[in-house]
Amino acid sequence: MAERRLTNNIRTLRFLSNEMTQAELGERVGVTRQTIAAVESGKYSPSLESAFRIAEVFGKPLEEVFRWEA
């Protein structure tokens, strides 16, 4: 199977949520600011649980936050 990478809209969604900081998002999800930074930059794929929590914070379905890179 061809290797595909996950990408995300977290940076945009943070901007649309009143410039929510990475630290604030991390606190609400239950991870560190560094982990949010790593997820945003594609260096770390979060667990399913954290991915759902991130989507929940923004009030979006999972597929609007994370998707396969085109």
Add this chain to the structure above:
Amino acid sequence: MLARERFAWVQLTALVLIFGVYFPVFSMMQGWQPGPTFLQQIGVLSIALGLLAVIVLVDRMRTWFGPERKVKPDERDRLIEYRASAIGYYVLMGGVLYVGCYLPFVATDKWQIVNATLFFVVVAEVVKNGLVVLGYRRGFRG
């Protein structure tokens, strides 16, 4: 930088610097005429281990008594630690097999076994801490 990443950097640097000096010094001492005494050899080993203990303890205390003590490891920290420890464990196992199953039959000196054991512990720790640093710098996927 997270305390865990800094700690891996400190340990990695300390191990490379201290044992990068210890092993050549110990090997140089074997060329002395007459050879080094037991006290001299144990002294060099104690200095190396003592230095490492002080450096690690000072850095640990920064975490224990600083504001970082409140930061608990999250899923990414645990994953990085788990993967690094697993690979470090295999390196250590290879060393244990060499030191425990082969070296006793060929070693000409007890210190050879002591230093080979120490060498593999150091290599395993360097690999583990190196992978922790790499995990934080370059990331782990999947």
